[in-house]
Amino acid sequence: MPSPYGVKLGACHGMDVPFFFGNWNFFQQMSSWVFTEGNRAGREALSNDMQAYVAQFVHTGDPSPDGSG
Numbered sequence: 001m002p003s004p005y006g007v008k009l010g011a012c013h014g015m016d017v018p019f020f021f022g023n024w025n026f027f028q029q030m031s032s033w034v035f036t037e038g039n040r041a042g043r044e045a046l047s048n049d050m051q052a053y054v055a056q057f058v059h060t061g062d063p064s065p066d067g068s069g
Contacts, residue, residue, distance in 0.1 A: 019047040020054065 015034075018026040024035040024043070035043060057063035 016050075019043065019050050022047045022051065 018024055018035070022044075025031050027034065052065050053063045053068075056065045
């Protein structure tokens with residue numbers, strides 16, 4: 001993020017929501033600062049893992065998918 005926003009925002013409230021839904025336009029104006037092509041692979045991998053944990057929890061009551069460690 002452009003300075004000084006990265007320092008001021010840090011891991012702010014609600015930043016997990018786009019990862020649960022895989023929606024990178026969640027914060028409209030901030031999306032282009034936070035979600036870049038450079039972090040696309042990592043954020044999509046994290047989003048997939050978070051969605052898998054939620055789905056597993058809803059299905060079984062245990063959030064740990066098989067083989068998740």
